[in-house]
Amino acid sequence: MPGLCKGDPRSKAPAVGSAAWVNELGRARRPGPALPAAALPAALGSSTLSVHAGSRDDPATGAVGTPIYQNSTFVLGAEQYRAIDQGYARDRFIYTRYGNPSQWAVQEKIAALEGAESALVFASGMAAIAASVLAMLDRGVHLIASKELYGGSYAFFHHELPSLGFSVSYVDPRDPNAVRAALRPNTMLLFFEAMTNPLLNLVDIAAMAAIARAAGAKLIVDATFVSPLGVRALEHGADLVLHSGSKYLNGHSDLICGAVAGSRKYVDRVWPRLLAYGGCLDPHACFLLERGLKTLALRMRAHEQGASAIAEYLARHRQVGWVRHTSRADHPDHALATRQLRQHSGVVAFALHGGDAAALALLPRLRLMREATSLGGVETLVSLPFNTSHAAFTAEQRAQIGIPPGCVRLSVGIEDPADLIADLDQALATI
Amino acid sequence: MKNGIATAALAELAAEVGERPQQGCVAYGVQLNWRSGTRAEVEALPMRIGDEQVSRGLRWEIDEPRQLGGSNHAPNPQEYLLSGLGGCLMVGFLVGASVRGIQIERFAIEVRAELDLAGFLGVRKGAPVALGGIRYVMHVQAEAGDAELEELRELAEAHSPNAMTLAHGVPIHGALARTSR
Numbered sequence: 001m002p003g004l005c006k007g008d009p010r011s012k013a014p015a016v017g018s019a020a021w022v023n024e025l026g027r028a029r030r031p032g033p034a035l036p037a038a039a040l041p042a043a044l045g046s047s048t049l050s051v052h053a054g055s056r057d058d059p060a061t062g063a064v065g066t067p068i069y070q071n072s073t074f075v076l077g078a079e080q081y082r083a084i085d086q087g088y089a090r091d092r093f094i095y096t097r098y099g100n101p102s103q104w105a106v107q108e109k110i111a112a113l114e115g116a117e118s119a120l121v122f123a124s125g126m127a128a129i130a131a132s133v134l135a136m137l138d139r140g141v142h143l144i145a146s147k148e149l150y151g152g153s154y155a156f157f158h159h160e161l162p163s164l165g166f167s168v169s170y171v172d173p174r175d176p177n178a179v180r181a182a183l184r185p186n187t188m189l190l191f192f193e194a195m196t197n198p199l200l201n202l203v204d205i206a207a208m209a210a211i212a213r214a215a216g217a218k219l220i221v222d223a224t225f226v227s228p229l230g231v232r233a234l235e236h237g238a239d240l241v242l243h244s245g246s247k248y249l250n251g252h253s254d255l256i257c258g259a260v261a262g263s264r265k266y267v268d269r270v271w272p273r274l275l276a277y278g279g280c281l282d283p284h285a286c287f288l289l290e291r292g293l294k295t296l297a298l299r300m301r302a303h304e305q306g307a308s309a310i311a312e313y314l315a316r317h318r319q320v321g322w323v324r325h326t327s328r329a330d331h332p333d334h335a336l337a338t339r340q341l342r343q344h345s346g347v348v349a350f351a352l353h354g355g356d357a358a359a360l361a362l363l364p365r366l367r368l369m370r371e372a373t374s375l376g377g378v379e380t381l382v383s384l385p386f387n388t389s390h391a392a393f394t395a396e397q398r399a400q401i402g403i404p405p406g407c408v409r410l411s412v413g414i415e416d417p418a419d420l421i422a423d424l425d426q427a428l429a430t431i
Numbered sequence: 432m433k434n435g436i437a438t439a440a441l442a443e444l445a446a447e448v449g450e451r452p453q454q455g456c457v458a459y460g461v462q463l464n465w466r467s468g469t470r471a472e473v474e475a476l477p478m479r480i481g482d483e484q485v486s487r488g489l490r491w492e493i494d495e496p497r498q499l500g501g502s503n504h505a506p507n508p509q510e511y512l513l514s515g516l517g518g519c520l521m522v523g524f525l526v527g528a529s530v531r532g533i534q535i536e537r538f539a540i541e542v543r544a545e546l547d548l549a550g551f552l553g554v555r556k557g558a559p560v561a562l563g564g565i566r567y568v569m570h571v572q573a574e575a576g577d578a579e580l581e582e583l584r585e586l587a588e589a590h591s592p593n594a595m596t597l598a599h600g601v602p603i604h605g606a607l608a609r610t611s612r
Contacts, residue, residue: 014442017532025442087437140488216484
């Protein structure tokens with residue numbers, strides 16, 4: 001393969017050997033890495049980006065769509081050795097943990113959807129969180145995180161980070177004054193979820209970004225619950241945006257993966273942690289994620305439509321005392337949702353008058369909805385916070401953070417809303 | 432990576448600073464807290480590099496030898512000054528070698544200086560307080576000719592902030608702030 005750089009051809013080697021000093025090296029950061037492709041037209045919509053961004057037809061056969069590059073290693077050449085020697089190995093194919101065309105394709109698609117320069121995919125959302133958070137920290141520093149964190153993130157922040165010498169303060173994500181009060185001279189990172197579980201509270205990303213900037217800290221936003229179609233966190237000032245790609249990005253409940261997106265500068269900082277901690281995504285999983293992403297916009301419209309209809313139905317039901325969905329005017333963050341969300345998500349929370357016993361009785365009576373954890377899939381999933389995500393809390397602690405007895409979380413799929421409402425209706429009628 | 436230095440990242444940093452000059456502005460600080468006698472604990476204050484704050488969390492001690500009234504528990508201020516110069520020259524030399532694609536096998540730098548205590552003690556009118564001069568020797572093992580290594584040494588010195596500060600001098604602005612009990 002003479003002449004092939006086996007990587008991103010726009011990435012040029014620095015002029016090592018001919019430059020006299022650093023200023024003559026002649027290399028600047030650029031978005032990517034990416035394989036060569038005809039440039040897409042500017043200002044494409046999310047549906048078009050979901051389908052086309054990053055995807056590459058096979059040049060050898062004309063096969064439509066990115067081939068699955070199911071290989072662990074690549075044939076080395078002078079350009080690969082040069083990239084290792086001069087520190088731009090992220091732009092060349094060397095070993096799949098470092099990078100693989102199947103990873104690049106889906107990374108480019110995620111970056112396009114997030115309006116980011118660069119992205120990385122991981123073997124799970126937690127792998128993305130661990131590598132990205134640790135990449136942004138110097139030793140011994142302090143972090144501020146939401147007190148409503150997803151359980152997996154909380155376990156990492158509460159159990160792992162202190163063991164590594166970091167300290168963490170937990171604050172109400174809806175209270176900027178509490179965030180400011182928690183700042184310390186060595187606060188280096190603010191970490192919030194764009195939408196919390198199961199209360200579906202929002203965080204004002206621009207306000208958090210302003211606080212972080214003023215304090216010389218970084219802001220990471222986990223946008224798993226809203227997807228890039230709901231909010232483009234980087235445009236609101238986040239430094240990095242994270243996803244558990246197992247949820248909306250992939251959307252079919254058949255894959256565990258994660259992603260981070262941001263500026264090339266910061267994502268390049270995460271990349272060595274991906275290498276060191278090892279959570280890279282297998283090429284076949286990249287294919288599944290890329291295929292799932294192609295219908296993201298279509299699915300998110302269906303999730304939003306179904307969730308809005310179900311929330312409205314539930315709000316009128318006599319056995320339901322409390323409903324949360326950002327489309328509803330009684331959502332405590334409805335004004336922020338109107339300002340910040342481009343699209344509502346498919347997650348609805350509601351509480352039955354009969355408490356946790358009634359909620360438990362509801363689940364086996366549902367015929368279409370699946371009693372399972374996770375969210376963002378094409379099928380509607382239903383779970384109870386009291387015995388899943390918040391099982392470690394007492395009833396009083398759950399009440400303190402606003403989770404009422406009888407709380408049910410629905411991840412509304414893409415089924416016909418009328419069928420889902422009929423399913424809920426028949427189940428509620430027999431409790 | 433040759434010499435453990437990513438020349439691609441250096442090039443990208445240079446391009447970034449060329450495009451956005453404020454990204455090249457770096458602010459440093461240390462705070463010395465007196466312990467007793469000539470001994471102090473030093474703490475690196477947060478460093479600012481462009482729009483980023485770097486938390487350091489680094490501490491070290493400073494002392495004088497017994498002959499100068501201390502306990503000889505830590506390097507003294509002049510040794511820190513010389514190591515600060517040597518470290519800065521080392522970075523410049525390794526960067527320059529990496530830019531030229533020269534593999535460095537071994538590198539050491541010896542920095543020496545003298546002063547006349549009469550200046551500090553004030554026992555002889557006109558005795559200089561400052562160091563009489565600083566000499567350093569770089570010990571290098573590398574696949575490169577003497578002329579090229581000498582050129583690198585000169586470039587490293589010319590681009591060394593600490594060397595240029597010491598060679599040309601910069602204003603020092605001092606102030607006093609009273610602390611309450």
